[in-house]
Amino acid sequence: xxxxxxxxxxxxxxxxxxxxxxxxxxxxxxxxxxxxxxxxxxxxxxxxxxxxxxxxxxxxxxxxxxxxxxxxxxxxxxxxxxxxxxxxxxxxxxxxxxx
Numbered sequence: 001x002x003x004x005x006x007x008x009x010x011x012x013x014x015x016x017x018x019x020x021x022x023x024x025x026x027x028x029x030x031x032x033x034x035x036x037x038x039x040x041x042x043x044x045x046x047x048x049x050x051x052x053x054x055x056x057x058x059x060x061x062x063x064x065x066x067x068x069x070x071x072x073x074x075x076x077x078x079x080x081x082x083x084x085x086x087x088x089x090x091x092x093x094x095x096x097x098x099x
Contacts, residue, residue: 003009024034030045031038032052038045044052060070 021031025031030036031043032048036045
């Protein structure tokens, strides 16, 4: 269905895809293709998982060739150093050791 406002279309597409994915997972099917059973302890079947891994490797190789990091280094550092309850904030010498 065509929408005048692209934001409305995107929001409805996200809702539709989320419903479709949830229905597939509830039915015990691959969340991506919806045709076969997923791998044990996974949401994707083997062929879909292989396709996703190949696409990820291709994207990473393209970024490396362009000299760009795979992800934002600051964001990656924050992710590694998430605060746990009762722990102290990482100090500068802690971060230097990880570089």
